Amino acid sequence: MFFTPEDVALYAKRVRQTPRQVGEEMRGWRWPEPPLLPPSGRTLPVSDASGALCQTGRYVYLSYVKWVKAPTSPEAARGSLIHEAYAESVETVRKLIYSGEVVDGNALRSAMLDEYYEAERRLSEYSSVQDFHNVVKAIWDRATSVFGASLDRARERARGRRETLAAATIPFLVEFPIDGSLVGLSPNSRVDALIPNVPLVVEMKTGARRRAHERALAGYALAYESQYEVPVDFGLLCYVRVEDKVSDRCELLKIGEALRTEFLEERDRRLQVLEDGVDPGLPKFCDRECPFLSHCGGKVVQ
Ligand code: SF4
Known part of the structure; x- marks a missing residue:
């Protein structure tokens, strides 16, 4: 999840060596025609369209037709904290490099220490999470260590502009915005991370593995293709555990025709529930x- 240029180079090699075939009609830019054409003008968040929890789509009916507010479980709150702390840590490293005051790993480590309590304050809406401090600290320390080393390697080859140094240290973007409205998804969808040079969409999950998480990757790929007309054939599904340390396992997945079809079937079923307004x-x-x-x-x- 804390990808370095070396990680990206390895993923790029594996992507290039993996055969794939995706028919034109399954590309996001073919949104005006079936099977891409959504059955409704309404839109859904990618996670709800991909059918993570409810097989019939009653979740969508309750959330968007009846406007019943789902209570947040402690596990879901902890998951949100992990996502936010991750984004906050990556954004802070980038900001420090852009400031011009941080030019090597040692300077980054000391600046991240100074920034830590301010970051905890920004994340305070999650302070009810039982191990709030441990989670934030573990993620902060991991970002500091990975990007401190990455910055030292980057400065050997990326002298000059701060932007060059930042890009050579952190070769991905967090919470990348994608307008999914052409394919029935939220206009303000945000994929957890985007590695633009391959390109790879990245989903980060903190719970158990689910097939719906793979479908969500297909949803982001289709949305990206519909907006930018660039093929996205692979994604990374990363399962993250945070205890005293962060451990993560990222799988490189092909976003082929079967996965796209599966996502579109789930999307259509749920958009139909929204369109009809009938309890499924x-x-x-x-x-x-x-x-x-x-x-x-x-x-x-x-
Ligand atoms: S029917 Fe209700 S409780 Fe059951 S999975 Fe769907 S939304 Fe959840």
């Missing part, structure tokens, strides 16, 4: 992590 009912079994479980009274697999 409960699935046979509900997801035990669904925040609407007590509202719906659904059964979970024991």
Whole structure:
């Protein structure tokens, strides 16, 4: 998740060596025609369109037709904190390099120490998370260590402009905005990270692995293709654990036709629920992590 230019070079090699075939009709820029054409003019966030939690789409009905507010579970709040602390740490490193005062790893390490309490203050809306300080500190330390070393390597080859040095230290963008409205997704979608040089869309997850997370990568790829008309054939799905330290495992996934089709079927089912405004009912079994479980009274697999 804290990608360096060396990581990106390895991903670029693997991407180049992996065969792929995606038909024109499955590209995001073919949004005016089926199967890309959405069944409604309404839009959904990528995570809701990809069907992470609810098989029938009742989640969408409750959230966007009935406007029932889902309670935030402690796990979801901790997940949001991890995402925000990650974005905050990467943004702070970039800001420090742009300031011109930080030109090597030692200077970065000491400036990140100075910035730490201000970052905790900015993240204070998550302070009810039980191990708030541990989470922020672990992510901050990891960003400081990875980018301190990356900056030292970058300054050997990227003298001159601050922008050059920042780009050579941090070769990706966090919370990259994508307008997904042409393919039925939110106009202000944000993918967790974008590695533009490959290109790779990156989803970061803190819970259990789900097929819906792969579909979400396809959703971002289609949205990106619809906006920029550039093919996105691969994505990274990163599962992150934060205890005293951060551990992450990123899988390089092909965003082929099968995954695109699966995403589009889920998207269409949920957009149809939104369009019709009719309760689709409960699935046979509900997801035990669904925040609407007590509202719906659904059964979970024991
Ligand atoms: S509790 Fe069940 S039916 Fe209700 S939104 Fe969640 S998964 Fe869907």
